[in-house]
Amino acid sequence: MELDELYQDIILDHYKNPHNFGEGEASCTNVELDNPVCGDHIKLMLLIDENDIIQDVKFTGSGCAISMASASIMTEEIKGKKVQEVRAIIEDVLGAMRGEKEADNLDEHGDLIALKGVMKFPVRVKCATLAWHAVRDGITKCEQEKK
Amino acid sequence: MSHINVDGKQLETLELFEVEEVRNDFPILKEKFSGPKNSVLPLVYLDNAATTQKPQQVLDAMQYYYRHQNANVHRAIHKLGERATAAYEDSRKRISRFINARSHREIVFTRGTTEAINLVAHSWGRKLIGRGDEILLSEMEHHSNLIPWQLLAKETGAVLRFIPFSRSNGTLQIGHLEEMINERTRLISVTHMSNVFGTINPVRGLIQKAHDHHIPVMLDGAQSVPHLPTDVQELDCDFLAFSGHKMCGPTGIGVLYGKEKLLEEMEPFQGGGEMIGSVWLDKATWNEVPHKFEAGTPDIAGAIGLAAAIDYLDRLGMERITLYEQKLTTYALSKMREISGMRIFGMAPFRGGVISFYLGKIHPHDMAQFLDSKGIAVRAGHHCAQPLMRKLEIPATTRASFYFYNTFSEIDFLIDNLKQALEYFGYGTG
Ligand SMILES: Cc1ncc(COP(=O)(O)O)c(C=O)c1O
Numbered sequence: 001m002e003l004d005e006l007y008q009d010i011i012l013d014h015y016k017n018p019h020n021f022g023e024g025e026a027s028c029t030n031v032e033l034d035n036p037v038c039g040d041h042i043k044l045m046l047l048i049d050e051n052d053i054i055q056d057v058k059f060t061g062s063g064c065a066i067s068m069a070s071a072s073i074m075t076e077e078i079k080g081k082k083v084q085e086v087r088a089i090i091e092d093v094l095g096a097m098r099g100e101k102e103a104d105n106l107d108e109h110g111d112l113i114a115l116k117g118v119m120k121f122p123v124r125v126k127c128a129t130l131a132w133h134a135v136r137d138g139i140t141k142c143e144q145e146k147k
Numbered sequence: 148m149s150h151i152n153v154d155g156k157q158l159e160t161l162e163l164f165e166v167e168e169v170r171n172d173f174p175i176l177k178e179k180f181s182g183p184k185n186s187v188l189p190l191v192y193l194d195n196a197a198t199t200q201k202p203q204q205v206l207d208a209m210q211y212y213y214r215h216q217n218a219n220v221h222r223a224i225h226k227l228g229e230r231a232t233a234a235y236e237d238s239r240k241r242i243s244r245f246i247n248a249r250s251h252r253e254i255v256f257t258r259g260t261t262e263a264i265n266l267v268a269h270s271w272g273r274k275l276i277g278r279g280d281e282i283l284l285s286e287m288e289h290h291s292n293l294i295p296w297q298l299l300a301k302e303t304g305a306v307l308r309f310i311p312f313s314r315s316n317g318t319l320q321i322g323h324l325e326e327m328i329n330e331r332t333r334l335i336s337v338t339h340m341s342n343v344f345g346t347i348n349p350v351r352g353l354i355q356k357a358h359d360h361h362i363p364v365m366l367d368g369a370q371s372v373p374h375l376p377t378d379v380q381e382l383d384c385d386f387l388a389f390s391g392h393k394m395c396g397p398t399g400i401g402v403l404y405g406k407e408k409l410l411e412e413m414e415p416f417q418g419g420g421e422m423i424g425s426v427w428l429d430k431a432t433w434n435e436v437p438h439k440f441e442a443g444t445p446d447i448a449g450a451i452g453l454a455a456a457i458d459y460l461d462r463l464g465m466e467r468i469t470l471y472e473q474k475l476t477t478y479a480l481s482k483m484r485e486i487s488g489m490r491i492f493g494m495a496p497f498r499g500g501v502i503s504f505y506l507g508k509i510h511p512h513d514m515a516q517f518l519d520s521k522g523i524a525v526r527a528g529h530h531c532a533q534p535l536m537r538k539l540e541i542p543a544t545t546r547a548s549f550y551f552y553n554t555f556s557e558i559d560f561l562i563d564n565l566k567q568a569l570e571y572f573g574y575g576t577g
Binding site for chain 2: 012
């Protein structure tokens, strides 16, 4: 296993210049998640409009290159998409990371493909999935609060 | 040859051992990993604060036991049973001599440091601690010297208080001790050597002061006993806990040393076979110390392995081990401090070979991953000391920790790769 399979250029680019990093407007309670083993921390702000489209998403936090890059990639991926579609992508990512779903599902989703490298490093999977768990929790929260 | 000073004690000028010869005793140190482009990476094992490697002598002793001595202890009236019992009890005596206990009855076998501390919290604490009583710990404790006391406090209504450490260099602010002790203080339990900062705490002074107030002191020796000469009579600690696996012994075995008088007063820990005297359906009497605390079939092979580890350490000489590690650590610290962007947590004047650091903005997990790709094993995380990390306002550190089989060239290799990590993650020097 080569280190560069984990730290692909896409990952290092997102890590050094994270997209959608900072405080943002949110339509429901912000989600905060920790990975206590590594001390990774993420806070997610989701702005979902009345048509269930993710208008904006921002994140803050700190953590390793994998967790921060994964969060950055996640925000790029979901912005402008319908919640229903985003849910499917989340399940694809988390399923692939657990080894339960075809990882090739990630190929057509731009930078998401870079997360495939993490799968060869089982101890780092938790770093990569933190942001995806956060957005899953966030969407659920928003839906509950709407009711 | 040189002089060093540990906790106020001057070590003699000593001839050191040949580290390459020592390394030959450890088969695992010859392990190699495949690196990029068909390269071969030798193992550089710098995670010794977590666990240490085992010399052939320890592996042989355990195998010898299983091949020639295996039986249950204390109960069997047959030749193997006698051999097993003798080997197990000889191990207890060997350990007793190693830390200079007054008697082998003061040596209780446990699974490790964690179980030893839990034993004291349970068997001593539940009997002798009441509502409003105070237990004094420090802010730099491993979770295993914190959570057992939290559990006890929750159950009894006791209060935990904490001797602070200095954020600037990771030393215990022992000056606060006098004001923190009062008539409700029942026990002080602190680590002899920090597993994060490497700080060797001034426990002699602390124990003397505590004893002036008739307060017993427990030491967490998980990091100190493997690396420093330990004399419990000279230290005069009341309890001392340590783990076999951090001192070349096997996992699953550790020791609680306790002064006999204290052990006598204590209630049993777990119930079962071996810890009893006479048993009726509704009551039982307890075996004598230390057997009172050793319910069930113990880790016989583990105890024998630990005694073999102690033979090994003694043959090298604990003072030599300390001296060698001090040189290695001093060298590593001086080289690491030359790297720009390096933050080292723990710069106590008396310290052991545990170095926690943060380099540039590289997250410790990324650092450990990078070093692993070069064959270097270090640890990243909170090192089971979350309150300490919170006080430092960092999520984690990378930790390199040494033992007597590490070499100066391994340190050079580490330093070189720390610099490479800066390049790789794009926080290059300059
Ligand atoms: C200072 C300290 N105390 C206690 C422990 C716990 O030791 P064990 O896990 O062997 O019980 C450790 C080891 O991680 C330690 O470094």
